[in-house]
Amino acid sequence: MNNASHLSLILDLSPSQWHLSAAPSNTHPLPFKTFLSHVLTFLNSHIAQMHENSLAVFGALPGKSIMLYSSSDVSGGPEVPADSNAYRPFKLMNSIVARNIEAELELLETMGDEPPVALVGALTKALCYINRITHTTSGSSAEDSAVAADPRILILSVSPDLSSSYIPIMNSIFSAQKNKIIIDVCKVYGADTVFLQQAAHLTGGSYIDLERRDALLQYLVMSFLPPPTMRQFIAVPKQDKVDFRAACFCHKNIVDIGFVCSVCLSIFCSPVPVCSTCRTKFPMKTLQRLNASRPAVPSANGSANGTPRPPSKPATPMSASLR
Amino acid sequence: MDPGSDSDSLDEGVLTVRGRNKAARAKGVDPHNDKGKAKAKEQAYAWEANFTRSWDTVQEDEGGSLQGAVEELMARGRRRRLLAPAAAIRRTIIRHLILLLDLSSAMMDRDMRPTRFDLTLEYAREFITEWFDQNPLGQVGVVGMRGGIGERIGEMSGNPQDVLKSLSERHKLEPAGEPSLQNAIEMARSSMSHLPTHSSREILIVFGSLTTVDPGNIYDTLQSCIKEKIRISLVALAAEMKICRELCDKTGGQFGVAMNEGHFKDLIFELIPPPAQRAVARATGGGTTNPAADLMMMGFPTRLPDTAPPALCVCHAELRPAGFLCPRCGAKICDVPTDCDVCGLMIVSSPHLARSYHHLFPVKPYIPISSLDGAPKPTKHCHACSQPFRAQATASLADGMSSLGRYRCPDCSNDFCTDCDVFVHDVVHCCPGCEK
Numbered sequence: 035m036n037n038a039s040h041l042s043l044i045l046d047l048s049p050s051q052w053h054l055s056a057a058p059s060n061t062h063p064l065p066f067k068t069f070l071s072h073v074l075t076f077l078n079s080h081i082a083q084m085h086e087n088s089l090a091v092f093g094a095l096p097g098k099s100i101m102l103y104s105s106s107d108v109s110g111g112p113e114v115p116a117d118s119n120a121y122r123p124f125k126l127m128n129s130i131v132a133r134n135i136e137a138e139l140e141l142l143e144t145m146g147d148e149p150p151v152a153l154v155g156a157l158t159k160a161l162c163y164i165n166r167i168t169h170t171t172s173g174s175s176a177e178d179s180a181v182a183a184d185p186r187i188l189i190l191s192v193s194p195d196l197s198s199s200y201i202p203i204m205n206s207i208f209s210a211q212k213n214k215i216i217i218d219v220c221k222v223y224g225a226d227t228v229f230l231q232q233a234a235h236l237t238g239g240s241y242i243d244l245e246r247r248d249a250l251l252q253y254l255v256m257s258f259l260p261p262p263t264m265r266q267f268i269a270v271p272k273q274d275k276v277d278f279r280a281a282c283f284c285h286k287n288i289v290d291i292g293f294v295c296s297v298c299l300s301i302f303c304s305p306v307p308v309c310s311t312c313r314t315k316f317p318m319k320t321l322q323r324l325n326a327s328r329p330a331v332p333s334a335n336g337s338a339n340g341t342p343r344p345p346s347k348p349a350t351p352m353s354a355s356l357r
Numbered sequence: 358m359d360p361g362s363d364s365d366s367l368d369e370g371v372l373t374v375r376g377r378n379k380a381a382r383a384k385g386v387d388p389h390n391d392k393g394k395a396k397a398k399e400q401a402y403a404w405e406a407n408f409t410r411s412w413d414t415v416q417e418d419e420g421g422s423l424q425g426a427v428e429e430l431m432a433r434g435r436r437r438r439l440l441a442p443a444a445a446i447r448r449t450i451i452r453h454l455i456l457l458l459d460l461s462s463a464m465m466d467r468d469m470r471p472t473r474f475d476l477t478l479e480y481a482r483e484f485i486t487e488w489f490d491q492n493p494l495g496q497v498g499v500v501g502m503r504g505g506i507g508e509r510i511g512e513m514s515g516n517p518q519d520v521l522k523s524l525s526e527r528h529k530l531e532p533a534g535e536p537s538l539q540n541a542i543e544m545a546r547s548s549m550s551h552l553p554t555h556s557s558r559e560i561l562i563v564f565g566s567l568t569t570v571d572p573g574n575i576y577d578t579l580q581s582c583i584k585e586k587i588r589i590s591l592v593a594l595a596a597e598m599k600i601c602r603e604l605c606d607k608t609g610g611q612f613g614v615a616m617n618e619g620h621f622k623d624l625i626f627e628l629i630p631p632p633a634q635r636a637v638a639r640a641t642g643g644g645t646t647n648p649a650a651d652l653m654m655m656g657f658p659t660r661l662p663d664t665a666p667p668a669l670c671v672c673h674a675e676l677r678p679a680g681f682l683c684p685r686c687g688a689k690i691c692d693v694p695t696d697c698d699v700c701g702l703m704i705v706s707s708p709h710l711a712r713s714y715h716h717l718f719p720v721k722p723y724i725p726i727s728s729l730d731g732a733p734k735p736t737k738h739c740h741a742c743s744q745p746f747r748a749q750a751t752a753s754l755a756d757g758m759s760s761l762g763r764y765r766c767p768d769c770s771n772d773f774c775t776d777c778d779v780f781v782h783d784v785v786h787c788c789p790g791c792e793k
Binding site for chain 1 (some may be wrong): 450451494556650651652653654655656657658659660661662681684685702706707708710711712713714715717718739740741742743744776777780781784785786787788789790792
């Protein structure tokens with residue numbers, strides 16, 4: 035129970051999504067500034083919990099990902115003016131994170147078109163960083179190996195799913211699973227993301243979609259502050275329904291019935307004569323059979339749009355009658 | 358600080374020793390060629406050879422440090438990755454395996470601790486767990502051979518729990534009588550005859566006896582296995598028998614004789630990664646259509662939580678809260694992967710498929726950087742874990758290692774440290790720079 039825990043926080047810093055989030059037309063508008071102050075308070079309480087707790091903050095920006103702060107290499111940063119009213123480690127962390135975000139956002143200003151946020155980059159960096167700190171501590175001595183046990187990753191997401199990143203996200207999830215790293219996801223703004231739901235489900239973390247977005251800090255503290263060892267004693271909210279749909283390789287649509295190549299397991303949204311991944315040719319007979327048996331309705335709305343559908347659909351009359 | 362770093366290198370030194378041990382042991386394995394056998398002949402018997410202490414093979418350098426040995430080991434790992442064939446190999450992803458366990462009285466021998474039988478059961482359980490981890494779409498059945506007949510212990514199943522359950526009751530598997538290879542193989546063969554062509558059919562035999570009592574000609578069984586493209590692999594616990602080797606060689610499987618407990622485990626765990634699909638299958642089917650390949654329709658279900666209102670499932674007709682909904686007909690199913698009982702759709706969860714994608718899209722090997730002259734503005738930190746790079750190049754390095762500890766991705770030209778290079782290629786399978 036007294037183990038220190040490591041938290042890697044991934045901030046989704048998509049300017050356009052944050053602009054939408056702050057719009058007063060929302061029921062609970064949440065501007066980035068308020069968001070950041072909530073998050074910093076949360077991080078402060080993580081550090082305050084135990085002296086050995088470690089922390090790393092990563093930012094997923096449009097087209098790039100960076101490390102904003104890490105508690106292990108703090109020394110290089112520039113001087114922060116002393117403040118008698120603030121606990122110095124808090125002050126130091128807050129100002130470094132805020133300054134780095136500001137610097138990065140300033141760099142963004144020059145870009146015209148906004149590429150999607152580099153969530154995968156941030157996630158893999160967080161994994162590599164956790165790998166590094168667990169490696170270096172476990173080697174040095176038996177006592178130290180307790181430090182930085184229990185690593186976890188918290189993703190504060192505002193952007194929608196990027197279907198082209200399906201494979202790298204799944205690969206990252208499996209490596210997290212292998213290394214027993216929990217991935218928590220808090221969906222601060224926007225529709226549910228199928229991939230992050232799966233990430234939380236597969237690694238044993240929780241996925242929370244905010245109802246009252248102005249109460250972000252309360253959500254963060256109540257559900258994400260307790261370290262994994264503590265969670266077995268408290269009722270952490272879990273998501274109720276997990277959507278196991280995948281993205282097809284041809285159009286990157288998210289499909290619930292797909293056509294799968296037996297050689298390489300590539301998923302296609304419609305029967306294709308040749309597999310685009312491994313160039314295997316499929317028998318004509320299979321194609322005809324599949325085309326004939328293909329359900330008309332799901333394929334029509336499956337390929338109609340490139341964006342994920344809201345996951346409320348799959349309750350069909352059949353299941354309703356079974357209940 | 359000093360003592361810390363000292364114990365660090367010592368730790369890794371031990372690892373090195375173990376690695377070498379393994380390499381030395383692996384020499385005993387000879388997958389379907391006779392080279393290893395000839396080699397073994399030259400060495401006469403193991404007990405006649407000079408006893409080499411594993412710790413003697415690790416050489417300290419002038420400073421008394423093991424760093425050199427450790428780095429050499431890592432370099433070897435890197436080189437192996439670079440040597441991996443760039444051309445695509447087709448691996449069988451949907452596998453079907455029958456685990457054939459010898460339950461004859463020969464398995465009660467105590468040459469492996471505690472007995473051959475107990476050890477086999479223990480390793481079989483570990484094997485099943487690991488096998489399903491790497492082959493999530495595969496199915497395993499268990500057949501035992503005792504008292505001269507083949508005995509079905511576990512039906513072919515895609516659920517590791519079912520298979521483990523069939524192996525869990527030791528008293529039901531108590532060894533007795535003589536084994537019959539032919540009877541057992543025939544039983545395994547008949548339970549795989551209905552499988553579709555795009556999946557693999559494999560038999561793994563753990564054989565402890567030196568005899569087999571067969572009702573007919575076992576070579577007929579061998580011929581029919583070849584015809585049905587069943588791959589037989591065999592791990593012998595006692596000694597090599599001609600028929601065992603022939604079974605493996607003719608069907609393209611692997612044969613090995615376990616020398617000790619560790620070697621036994623290595624031998625059976627070698628069969629876990631999906632095998633490369635045999636060229637024969639491609640040669641006969643190549644051209645316009647390939648019978649070994651097929652397009653399959655699969656459904657990705659929605660998972661219901663434990664808190665959902667209980668409903669009847671179609672597989673057991675029991676009231677349960679949790680379960681999966683078939684995307685086509687909405688029927689409720691207890692477990693995936695399976696075929697929907699109502700509409701017959703193959704239902705898998707997408708993570709099951711995704712688990713094998715890293716075989717398909719591997720990360721390109723990083724290039725070791727040994728000088729910073731070309732780069733206009735070298736980064737100071739590892740792109741992935743932000744660890745600072747060392748400024749001075751270290752002398753005396755093995756081939757394929759960077760003297761600066763920098764490895765560059767050929768696509769995104771970001772630099773990574775040694776640890777991240779290994780971690781990215783072996784675990785994450787996704788480059789943090791290019792995000793794919």
